[in-house]
Every structure is written in structure tokens, then in C-alpha cells.
Amino acid sequence: MNQLGSLQQLSRAIMQPLMILPAIAVVLFVGYVLNCFGFVEASTWMQSSAKGLLDMMPYLFAAGVALGMSNNSGVAAMSGLLGIFIFYKLVSEVLPTNVVEPTILIGIVFGMMAGAIHERFHAIKLPEYMQIFGGARLVVLIMIVLSVALSFLFIQILPGLNNVIQIIGHEIMALGSFGVFLYGVVHRVLIVFGLHHLLNNLVWFHVGSFTDASGSVYTGDMVRFFAGDPTAGGFMAGLFPITMFALPAVAMAIIHESREDLRPKVKKTYLTAAGSSFLTGITEPIEFAFLFAAPYLFIVHALLTGLAMWITFELGILHGFSFSAGAIDYIVNLHLANKGLLLLPIGIVFGLLYYGIFRFAIQKYQIPTPGRVEATLLDDMAGDLLHRVPLIIQALGGKDNLVEVQACITRLRLRVRQEKKIDRHALRMLGAVGVLRLGGGHVQVVFGTYSEFIRDEMLKRLQRDSKQVSLVAPLQGRMIPIEDVPDTIFAKKLVGDGVAFIPDKGELVAPVAGFVRHIYPTMHAIGIETKEGVEVLLHIGIETSGLNGSGFQSIVKEGDQVKPGQLLIKFDMAYIKKRGCSLVTPMVITNSNRIASWSKAPFTIVKKGQTSVLSIVLHEDGHGG
Incomplete structure (x- = not known):
């Protein structure tokens, strides 16, 4: 389980560079709109800007992964960039230009190395006469030396490595609809552990390649989609019916199966969750409502996700997203899609199917979804979130039990000294929809879209030296x-x-x-x-x-x-x-x-x-x- 916790940290780190993708999608959409109204030159500027950012993705991954692996250290991010700059300069002098282009995988490697070096050496103090080379300077110095060594290693293995990556990508593409089905199922299962970003990184940034008119090469289903590859989007299109229709239907089933006296509060909570899933593709608040109460339903959900992806692939539907498969991404990126409108009737069918399955299962097997048992009911967090943060810290074992506090969009990603000090019941009462212990002190607490805000408030309170009694x-x-x-x-x-x-x-x-x-x-x-x-x-x-x-x-x-x-x-x-x-x-x-x-x-x-x-x-x- 310690390895699982380490993978969680890497998964979180890989998310950092993805923050730029929604901006790229919006810039492309604005360029498309400008072109429709005849502003061709302005449209070209916007599209060139977006593609320029896509070209810089390896460098963004080098800095972003280093940030994620080092608790947002600017020194680590700079070290990651130094590493990939050294790689580019040294390798370009030895290998031909069609091989030398840095890839996202190479960016991730240098980001991981920079983060690891920072965590190991940033606090080391040298003797006073040598301290000028200590601390942050020591991190940069070690990173430069190791980057030179790693670059020479890449000189030997890069051509073969590129071939291996291309073969893997071709094999995945050759699986066709079955490969897409398998991706959909595994993607859903990995969401439970917060590791889906590792799989997404492989598919979105490494599977398949596309060379545009200028000769620039783009790899990965997501990057190729935004670069204008007419064959990209097969690994993303099938997620739209699930996030926009199926999971909101689950929220409605939970509302309709709740007790009459609890229904107003359940309705408020899960209409918000349904809206979040439909608009932005954030699904964890709904999925965790039945994950622990009925794990077999989650397995059904994973298989149906794979089925939706298989159907859209077989019908030749291609669509993509920059953030997640919600209505906002659906509309913004529709100009790049192929047969994108077909996703709407497919989504309606899956919504009705999910609603029927979940209402039947909740009734038949008396599943304790929120609102059927009062203790499982989530309260509205928006009004008193600030007041809950000290109690959240207490439920996590107190200030002294917290080693690292991070967050992604929907969950806190923590490292604690003693997992046994965590009070799951208290966390659920404070609004958490799920608590996952991954071993090695790595813990995830799912608070939905409030997670990053909670993280910020927790860090503020942890930095204060105030007298607190719980x-x-x-x-x-x-x-x-x-x-x-x-x-x-x-x-x-x-x-x-x-x-x-x-x-x-x-x-x-x-x-x-x-x-x-x-x-x-x-x-x-x-x-x-x-x-x-x-x-x-x-x-x-x-x-x-x-x-x-x-x-x-x-x-x-x-x-x-x-x-x-x-x-x-x-x-x-x-x-x-x-x-x-x-x-x-x-x-x-x-x-x-x-x-x-x-x-x-x-x-x-x-x-x-x-x-x-x-x-x-x-x-x-x-x-x-």
C-alpha cells in the first residue's frame, strides 16, 4: 500500500500542468468564433497562441510535476525547467531534429527528478564556509549535474524509447472499440483511488501521433484533438453521456428514494451535485454516494461507462474536452468534434437506463444512500465552510498529525503520521463523501469542489501559532x-x-x-x-x-x-x-x-x-x- 500512496502523489503531480488545457480550449473556441465573423487574422493569432502552448506542454509538465512532487516549491519547478532545457540543448547536438523534440513523458521524468531532489536536499545545511551552496542552491546544482547525466542516457536510449512508445500507442489504437471499452472501465475504477490521472496521461498525451501542416508533431488523444487531428477524440467522446446524463440521473434516483422528511436537504445537495456533473464533469460527489454503500453498483457503473465509450467509438463519434466531459467543454469544443450532436440522444438513453437501474437497486436491496438513513445525509457546506475547517483538522488527528496537505479539484490528498487517528465518522459529518486510506500515511478525503478551498484554509490555520482547544x-x-x-x-x-x-x-x-x-x-x-x-x-x-x-x-x-x-x-x-x-x-x-x-x-x-x-x-x- 506504500507504493499506492506514492502513485497517488505522482497522480496529483501530473494534474498540475493540466490547468492550462481549459485556457487552450477557450482560446481555440474564441479563434473559431472570430473566424466565423470574418476576423481571419485575429482568428489566426488565437489559434497560433493555443498551438504554441500545446508545443510547450513538455516544459509545462517538467515544471508542473516538480511543483506537485515538492509541495509547490518554486525552486523545484525552476529545477525541472533547467533539466529539460539542458536535455534539449545537449541532445539536439547529437541526435537528428526529428528525434530530439522533447515529449511530455520526458517532461514528467525531469519533473519527478527535480521534485525528488528538492525533497531530499532542500533543507540540508553545509558548513558555514560552504553554505552558499546549501539549501535551494544545492538543489539546483545537483539537478544540473544529474540532468547532464540523464541527457546522455537519453542519447543512447531515446530512439529506441520513441519506437517503443509508438508501438504501444499503435497497439492500443489497434484494439479499436475494445480498447476504448477497456479504458472506460479501468478509468472509472481508478477514480476510486485517485489514480485515474496516470491512465489519462498515457491515453491523452502518448497514444497516437499527428503531424500538422507546419511539421509539428503532436501525440496523445487530447493533444491531437486540440491540434486539429480529425481522427482524435475516440477516448474522450464516450465520457460525455456518462457525466452529462447518466450520473445526474443517479442523483435524481437518490433524491426520489430519500425519506420525505429528509428530501428537501437531499434535493438541495444532489441537485447541486447533478448540476456540477452536467456542467463541469465533476462526478465524485455522486459516485461516492453509492460507492461504499453498494460497491457492486459501482462495478455496474464502470461497465456501463465502458459500454458508452464502445458505442460512441463504433458510431465514429469524436469529441474532446480540456477539463472534463461536461456541458461547458461539450459546447466549447463542439466545433472540433465529429458527429458530436449524436452524444445527446445517446446520453438521454443512458440517463434513463441509469435512473431505472439505481432506483430499482436502492428499493430492492435497501441501499442506505443519502437521505434514506439520516446519518448519511450530507449538509450544505457553503454557508459555514470556514467554521468547519478547524473541526476537519481535528478529525484528521490534529495539527501535529498532518505532514502534507494537498488537494485536487474534488479531494484532499494528505500525508499523515498516524492513520488510526483519523475520525471517519466526524469527517463524513463535516461533509466528506468518502475517506480513502492508501497506506504509508497517504489519505484522500473527498469534499467535492470545495476541496481546494478547504486546503487553502487548512494551510492558513496550520501556519498560525494560535491556542486551539477541540x-x-x-x-x-x-x-x-x-x-x-x-x-x-x-x-x-x-x-x-x-x-x-x-x-x-x-x-x-x-x-x-x-x-x-x-x-x-x-x-x-x-x-x-x-x-x-x-x-x-x-x-x-x-x-x-x-x-x-x-x-x-x-x-x-x-x-x-x-x-x-x-x-x-x-x-x-x-x-x-x-x-x-x-x-x-x-x-x-x-x-x-x-x-x-x-x-x-x-x-x-x-x-x-x-x-x-x-x-x-x-x-x-x-x-x-
Whole structure:
């Protein structure tokens, strides 16, 4: 599994240069529109600019992959460019020009080497009299030396390597519709592990070749498509019916099979996911909704994706995308497509097929898709995303557990010290649709299109040296706003701010590490003080002081040190209810004036001692405003 984690890092790194492709597609589209209106010279400028960027793809991969392999280090990116510049200069003096053109594969090799050198040597300190060559300069120096050596190696193997790549490309092309079907199935399966970019890189940038009128050579289904190859697009066209029609149909099936009381929130969440899939081709929020609940449905989905690609290939449909197979790419690139309009009726058929299969399966096998079981329901993240980030960090094991924080479009790609510290339940409650552990500390958390924003906010908070205290749920049950407590003193926050719980089980556990400052004689309430001086009051039920301790059993005593999840008090829920008392249990910070900011988890079902429910940041001076 360590190898899988390393492949994940490479897969993420390969994505960096792909950011330029949507811009290339838009520039080509603008050039096409200008030509339609008679602005031929301006159209030529735009198309030449786009093709110029395509020619520079190997250099962009050298820099982009180095960035991805080095946590976005500019020194690594520069080193990657230096490497491929050296390669071009040295190899062009030995080999004929038709062999010397750098390829995307060569760019990836130099990018990987630059990233690896940076990670190994950028922090090395030399003796003071030699330190001028240390740090970033040492990275550049080693990269130059190794690039010369690698270039001479390429001189020996490049002609044979080019032949091997061409043979592989021809063999894949020779597979015809079966090859396209196989690509569609494997592509879908690799999405689960975040490794699909490795396969895409092979097909999009290396399979097939095309020489334009100027003599420039382009390789790969995607690059050839945008370079004007009339035979390119076979490995992309079949994805449009799936992302634009089939997966939005799955979202509609999930909505229609949800419970009536949960349907409004499910509808809001999955109409957004359906729109995202249709417009932009981002599918993970929908796919992860059934991946873990019904893996066999995902296998069916993968096979149907292959079938869609086989059908479009057999019909001679050619279309392409710069980002993903959504409606935006469909429209922008339609001028380059062949029989592109046929994708619409095919998509409608696949949409109806998916809708029928998924509704039947959800009903027949009682699949717990979102909205059928309340705990699986995703909340709307847009409104309080900033407030969730501290809780996300806590659910990932805290600041000290995070080694590396990266993100692609739909998922956080992390490296942690201890995977066992990750709280999957808390992450799902905070909006994650999937958590994947790849081994070696490599973890992916799928948050959909918010992932990059979450990454940025996480990095900001991790760089701050602020005092932060995190609390877990003290009870098994449901968390509710403090304002909903049926007691004016708590609801108006006269005691302090916080949250409340409706318990399912008569056990109160410590929400935070600290010492027991006070236990009320009636044992219905307990106060804990943390090492930071935060005072937490836990009050079991409302009007329960009148029970004079009946139905309560204290497990700890004043002065005891406690840790999160440690049992504090047992209480008899049936007895308390019988006496007409409410079981709503507030958890408040009584010295709230010391708190600079609050982050509260969504109000839903929680697990005692496990679910992260509250994160607070103290004023820097330790005192209130």
C-alpha cells in the first residue's frame, strides 16, 4: 500500500500542468468564433497562441510535476525547467531534429527528478564556509549535474524509447472499440483511488501521433484533438453521456428514494451535485454516494461507462474536452468534434437506463444512500465552510498529525503520521463523501469542489501559532444548538456559549482533557478545566437538580485528571424522564470571554468521545476582549 500512496502523489503531480488545457480550449473556441465573423487574422493569432502552448506542454509538465512532487516549491519547478532545457540543448547536438523534440513523458521524468531532489536536499545545511551552496542552491546544482547525466542516457536510449512508445500507442489504437471499452472501465475504477490521472496521461498525451501542416508533431488523444487531428477524440467522446446524463440521473434516483422528511436537504445537495456533473464533469460527489454503500453498483457503473465509450467509438463519434466531459467543454469544443450532436440522444438513453437501474437497486436491496438513513445525509457546506475547517483538522488527528496537505479539484490528498487517528465518522459529518486510506500515511478525503478551498484554509490555520482547544461529543445522541435548550438561562447564553445534546444513552464522557474542577452534590452537573484554562460545564438535563442525585452515579471525583472519552457520570434516562425532566444536556464554556473564535460541527447525530463537535481559538493574550 506504500507504493499506492506514492502513485497517488505522482497522480496529483501530473494534474498540475493540466490547468492550462481549459485556457487552450477557450482560446481555440474564441479563434473559431472570430473566424466565423470574418476576423481571419485575429482568428489566426488565437489559434497560433493555443498551438504554441500545446508545443510547450513538455516544459509545462517538467515544471508542473516538480511543483506537485515538492509541495509547490518554486525552486523545484525552476529545477525541472533547467533539466529539460539542458536535455534539449545537449541532445539536439547529437541526435537528428526529428528525434530530439522533447515529449511530455520526458517532461514528467525531469519533473519527478527535480521534485525528488528538492525533497531530499532542500533543507540540508553545509558548513558555514560552504553554505552558499546549501539549501535551494544545492538543489539546483545537483539537478544540473544529474540532468547532464540523464541527457546522455537519453542519447543512447531515446530512439529506441520513441519506437517503443509508438508501438504501444499503435497497439492500443489497434484494439479499436475494445480498447476504448477497456479504458472506460479501468478509468472509472481508478477514480476510486485517485489514480485515474496516470491512465489519462498515457491515453491523452502518448497514444497516437499527428503531424500538422507546419511539421509539428503532436501525440496523445487530447493533444491531437486540440491540434486539429480529425481522427482524435475516440477516448474522450464516450465520457460525455456518462457525466452529462447518466450520473445526474443517479442523483435524481437518490433524491426520489430519500425519506420525505429528509428530501428537501437531499434535493438541495444532489441537485447541486447533478448540476456540477452536467456542467463541469465533476462526478465524485455522486459516485461516492453509492460507492461504499453498494460497491457492486459501482462495478455496474464502470461497465456501463465502458459500454458508452464502445458505442460512441463504433458510431465514429469524436469529441474532446480540456477539463472534463461536461456541458461547458461539450459546447466549447463542439466545433472540433465529429458527429458530436449524436452524444445527446445517446446520453438521454443512458440517463434513463441509469435512473431505472439505481432506483430499482436502492428499493430492492435497501441501499442506505443519502437521505434514506439520516446519518448519511450530507449538509450544505457553503454557508459555514470556514467554521468547519478547524473541526476537519481535528478529525484528521490534529495539527501535529498532518505532514502534507494537498488537494485536487474534488479531494484532499494528505500525508499523515498516524492513520488510526483519523475520525471517519466526524469527517463524513463535516461533509466528506468518502475517506480513502492508501497506506504509508497517504489519505484522500473527498469534499467535492470545495476541496481546494478547504486546503487553502487548512494551510492558513496550520501556519498560525494560535491556542486551539477541540472538544468531542460528551454523549451518544443528537447535537442541537444551544438556543434550542428548553431553559432560558442556557438558551440566552447567560451561563456561556456552547452546544447541547439529546442523549440516546445514559453515559456522560469527558469532551476534553483536563481536571475535574467541580462536581455538583446532586451529580447532575460537572465542570472541567483544561490546561489552557478553558472552563467547560456539562449539565445533564434541565431541572434535574431537584432530583437530589437520584438516578445519577459519578465515576470520577473532584481533582481527577480526565482525558477525552473517559466516563464521568452514569445516569438513568428512564428515571429522569419519569420525573418529568428534560434530558437535553448543554455543554457550555463558562469563561466564553476568553474565546476569540468558535467552530461548531453540523447539528446531527454524534458518537460519544469520537465525534468532533466544537473547536475554539483563544485570544492571543489569554484574556477576553
